[in-house]
Amino acid sequence: MVCALAAAVCFGTATVLQAVAAREAGTGTGGEAALLLRALRQWRYLAGLALDGLGFLFQIAALRSIPIYAVSAALASSLAVTAVVAARLLRVRLSGTEWGAVGVVCAGLAVLGLAAGPEGHEDGSDALKWAMLATGAGMLVLALLGGRLSGRMRALLLGLGAGFGFGVVEVSVRLIDSLRPADLLTNPAAYALLIGGGAAFMLLTSALQRGSVTTSTAGLVIGETIGPAAVGVIWLGDRTRAGLSWLAILGFLLALAGALALARFGEAPVEEAETA
Template sequence: MLIGMMCALGAAVCFGTASVLQAVATRAAEPGTGSGVDAALFLRAVRQWRYLAGLGLDASGFVLQIVALRHVPIYAVGAALAASLAVTAVVAARLLRVRLSRTEWGAVGVVCAGLLMLGLAAGEEGAKSGPLALKLGLLGVAVLVLLVGAVAGRLPDGPRALVLGLGSGTGFGVVEVAVRLLDSVLDLRNPALYALLLGGGAAFLLLTSALARGSVTAATAGMVLGETIGPAVVGVAWLGDRTREGLTWLAVTGFVVAVAGALALARFGEPDTAPSGPAAPSGPASPSSPSGV
């Protein structure tokens, strides 16, 4: 249990730091086609060292996430990954010279309190492997994420960012569940393997497009909701995830508190677009920035 929670928190640190680097790199890349599934934009962004460094951190976080999912319930891992926004806020404060208000520092504390409650209440991961229908359904959701991304690219910037973020989070949620449904990565007959590959790939494409245009705050909030709520329900309903005896209330409270605190920090997926230099004011991005926030 301790190993699982430590790995989940380590994954949150990796993902939270990566999001700052990738947001800066994506905004610096040439504009894409406007599609929600824009592979060309990804290829342009990946030429920058910040984006590559972010991908390296994402890879490390993914490995830690797999280990965590093998030791603790999905709902605990999902809440820990949502807490990556607290990491993003702290990293943004350091690297981008974004000033955190007392309320935002309080939100960081709320996230930590929620994770502490979850750590105390979480039981062992469920032993159920999941029916074939769940695996096929997971693959269907991964395909749907791609379709949603293609359609969302035609929306106005405001709803576009939110829908792409929600689609991206759903794709990452597919990855979380698929890891639990895989006995071996070499089992080519398991639909969960293809769901993992398709869902993860689609999530990265949608998130890259969401970061490039529109409100990154909205995109990040949508991502948090998509990657936490659905997988948590699947883990409890189909995979046998449980809490410690008599501590279900504490787990539910911790989950809600951690996710709510993360949503309060959603704006820290946003890079500071103010010019660098001595004359540049410190603090959050101005409302007139291209972020739309």
Template sequence: MICALGSAVCYGTASVLQAMAARAAEPGTGSGVDPGLLLRSLRQWRYIAGLGLDGLGFVLQIVALLSIPIYAVGAALAASLAVTAVVASRLLHVRLSGIEWAAVAAVCAGLAMLGLASGEEGDRAGTDALRWSMLGVAIAVLLVGAAAGRLPDKSRALVLGLGAGFGFGVVEVSVRLIDSLALPGVLANPALYALLVGGGAAFLLLTSALQRGSVTTATAGMVLGETIGPALVGVVWLGDRTREGLAWLGITGFAVAVVGALALARFGEPPAPERTEEETAAREA
């Protein structure tokens, strides 16, 4: 659980550092999507530090997935939005409303309940059918992303966000389905390809959602997709359980943490850069 929370802290802090780097980068043309923004951001030490934290967060996430139930890891990762909100309020001077501070407290309370209720990870290895199913879901995520481009903005953001969440969920489940990294056996495991395709598809869909629709809607969809589905798979097919007699506390903690994260969904995107007085005057003219 410490690794899962550490992963959330890494992801949440990385988002703010990358936001600061993007704001400090040289302005683009203002004509919409700016492919050069990534290259300009890479000149900022904060962006490099954010990428390092993302890598460390992923390693901690893998360790957590191999030690505790998927539902606990999923809820902890959703809590990265709470970390982003708190860090942004300090470093980016973003004002949090009373409701948002209450949401941060709810996330912390939900994770505390989950920590008390969580048992050890399930002892089921998972079937070949489940491994192939994960690969099928990963491919379906790509197809959904391609089809979602024709939807209206609001619906498109929700579908892309959900798709990204399912992709990240495939990664969570696939880690548990790879029982050995020894060659050549691992190359015959469909879960390996599900992990790679699901992670890549999730990144592409989330990027498209943030560029072309409501960030809050997309992030909320992602949180739902990456928590509820994988949690059910872990309980039903992999044997994840809570401690004896504490199932009610685990369910309550999971629900509270996810609802709190949804209330903080607007922090899924870095704040836009502030305009100078000259830019404001030119825009008004």
């Protein structure tokens, strides 16, 4: 659980650092490629990328030790980290309700940590591995066609797709039981991890560019928590401590509700910071 929380801290802080770097890099000319090159010259952006990498390592360690539902809830709490860090570095004003949501996230994670049992020991079937690969491929198709979507539901659909993509990564980590190159090349879960992760980043970027940050992030949080948690419980044997299933469900729902209340921090609010 400590690794899961460390991953959330890394991801949440990285978002703010990258937002600050993007704001400083966004004053020049050129398209998206030029913006990215300018951002890569900012130490904050590079620090954010390093934190993303470190967070992914913490995430892998957590998924190897505790149930997926606990890791998913912890990763959703990165929005609370982003909100607190943004209030400090970007001088974004949090309302009383948002501070309350941060407290709800923390309370939910504390309750979930007390109730969560050990990681399930059931091996994922070959069918589940192929299902993850198919889901990842489906999200990649959605990412490639995302620019053609229109309407008010576009941001939610793209956000959900990104959440499912990250969910594929979470489940696939559990389905990879050997890191030998020969085993990885024949394991569909290894390809599902790469395809699902790549599609998720593409979908999230498209969602944030083309629609409401709040709506996109709400879809992301729902997609990357509920689906993987269900897979872990139903197919991988994730359980709670004896007699504490109700407490784990309560903690999961509290953490999820608090994260959704902080959905506007899915991308640090740079514009607001500039006017604060």
